[in-house]
Amino acid sequence: MSEAVQTGKVSPLLVLSGIGGLYVAQSVIGGITWTGLPAIMRSEGVPLDQIGYVSLIALPWALKFLWSPWVERYRLPPAGKNRSAEIVAIGGLICVVGLFLAGNLSPGEAMPLLGCLTIVAFAASTVDIACDGFAVQSLAKAEHGWGNAAQVGGAYLGSAIGGGLFLFLVGIFGWSWAAWTMTAVLVLLGLPFLLGAARNLPEEARQHVPSLGAALKRLELRRGLLVSAVFVVAQKTAMGMIGPFLVDAGFDVATIGLLNGLGSIFVGLGAALLGGLCVRLWGVRAVLVLSLLIQAAFLALFSFAAFTRLLPESLLVIAAIGSSSGIMAFGFVALYAQFMRWSDPKQAGVDFTLFQCMDALVSIIGGMLAGQVANAFGYGIFFGCAAALAVGAAPAIATAAKPENAVA
Numbered sequence: 107m108s109e110a111v112q113t114g115k116v117s118p119l120l121v122l123s124g125i126g127g128l129y130v131a132q133s134v135i136g137g138i139t140w141t142g143l144p145a146i147m148r149s150e151g152v153p154l155d156q157i158g159y160v161s162l163i164a165l166p167w168a169l170k171f172l173w174s175p176w177v178e179r180y181r182l183p184p185a186g187k188n189r190s191a192e193i194v195a196i197g198g199l200i201c202v203v204g205l206f207l208a209g210n211l212s213p214g215e216a217m218p219l220l221g222c223l224t225i226v227a228f229a230a231s232t233v234d235i236a237c238d239g240f241a242v243q244s245l246a247k248a249e250h251g252w253g254n255a256a257q258v259g260g261a262y263l264g265s266a267i268g269g270g271l272f273l274f275l276v277g278i279f280g281w282s283w284a285a286w287t288m289t290a291v292l293v294l295l296g297l298p299f300l301l302g303a304a305r306n307l308p309e310e311a312r313q314h315v316p317s318l319g320a321a322l323k324r325l326e327l328r329r330g331l332l333v334s335a336v337f338v339v340a341q342k343t344a345m346g347m348i349g350p351f352l353v354d355a356g357f358d359v360a361t362i363g364l365l366n367g368l369g370s371i372f373v374g375l376g377a378a379l380l381g382g383l384c385v386r387l388w389g390v391r392a393v394l395v396l397s398l399l400i401q402a403a404f405l406a407l408f409s410f411a412a413f414t415r416l417l418p419e420s421l422l423v424i425a426a427i428g429s430s431s432g433i434m435a436f437g438f439v440a441l442y443a444q445f446m447r448w449s450d451p452k453q454a455g456v457d458f459t460l461f462q463c464m465d466a467l468v469s470i471i472g473g474m475l476a477g478q479v480a481n482a483f484g485y486g487i488f489f490g491c492a493a494a495l496a497v498g499a500a501p502a503i504a505t506a507a508k509p510e511n512a513v514a
Contacts, residue, residue: 121244122256124303128194128237129260130267131295132230135201137268138288139163139223143213146276150214159216163224166231168466171318171459177235178316178455185312190240191304197233198296201226202289209285238462239455240304242446248386254442255382258435262374267291270371316453318460327457330448333506334464337441340398340499341434343472344405344492347480348426351408354485355415355422374431381439390444391507397437398500404429405493412485444507 144157181189204226211219245253268288275284314320321327384393407425411417417425442461449457480488 120302124299125241126256127295127298129257130264133261133264134268137265141269142272146213156216163227166228170231171463174456174459188307190236193236197229200229205289209282235455238458242449242454250443250446251382251385254439255378258439259375259378266371314452338468340496346473374435377432377435381436393440398496401433402493402496409489
């Protein structure tokens with residue numbers, strides 16, 4: 107880590123506000139793409155098979171580790187200033203222009219629109235590589251919890267803007283004006299990083315050449331990939347089945363959408379901030395294990411409800427919001443803080459990206475398998491097995507994540 111950063115030329119507050127804005131912006135794009143766009147395309151009469159192609163826009167986020175070494179080599183040249191701002195500016199400009207052009211298309215023009223948003227996703231995922239690398243380098247270990255609170259909390263806030271506010275604007279002003287408004291939001295969210303966190307960075311000499319090979323040679327990183335896979339399977343596997351379970355329990359789609367929106371804005375954001383505080387006070391390992399055990403309790407509650415149908419609707423609502431928004435945000439702040447600590451500051455963008463891609467890959471596979479198991483055996487057995495999986499993962503995570511002293 108650069109001495110200039112450690113000695114405070116970039117204040118933690120500037121770093122947190124800068125990366126927080128970028129994380130919100132990335133999730134605004136995600137909310138527009140994966141929450142808002144399918145509903146809008148369907149309202150325009152786009153066939154379901156074409157709407158299904160929206161999922162392909164996620165590919166850059168799952169595959170960004172492939173080009174992360176080139177991004178990191180440009181960001182950290184052999185001599186000179188850190189180029190994070192240049193990557194953010196160029197990638198951000200592509201995102202803004204791409205979303206503006208998307209606003210000039212009709213939602214019914216499925217293929218041109220999806221092509222445009224895929225380019226936006228590629229640019230946004232590339233910006234994320236630089237943003238993560240900058241965060242790892244610029245934040246001291248004691249501040250990692252707050253950095254990941256900004257990341258996870260920003261994701262929930264951005265999803266609420268992109269998936270909630272965007273749809274509201276489309277309903278009032280139409281697709282084009284809503285898309286153009288979101289471009290302005292992206293510009294505003296990028297300014298704190300460009301004008302604050304990434305300004306006046308020192309000149310440095312660097313001997314290390316970032317690469318995937320250098321990352322995978324490190325035992326700590328390989329162990330981190332395993333921890334990521336285990337934690338994500340235990341925490342996320344059942345999340346995709348909560349919505350269908352609520353529908354089958356008698357909740358209408360509008361109510362579920364409202365619960366998701368409120369959960370993202372209030373519960374998810376609040377849990378992310380609480381997670382950052384708890385990581386600082388108790389350390390990463392304690393928060394990871396606690397989040398798994400609480401998640402197991404929620405999943406056991408769903409299993410009980412599925413078998414007996416005795417759980418009041420109000421308690422189901424609390425469990426759904428607590429599980430999908432609260433505990434997810436709380437636990438992933440700690441997981442991403444651990445990713446920061448396992449990332450080599452000399453190539454943090456590569457290392458952290460590998461962890462994130464493992465998260466994305468396991469989430470995709472786990473979600474597909476979850477649907478098959480729930481369909482074959484029913485909700486009760488499915489949620490019961492998911493609860494047992496979370497309990498079983500807790501000691502493995504406790505062993506893999508090194509104990510650390512709490513930071514006052």
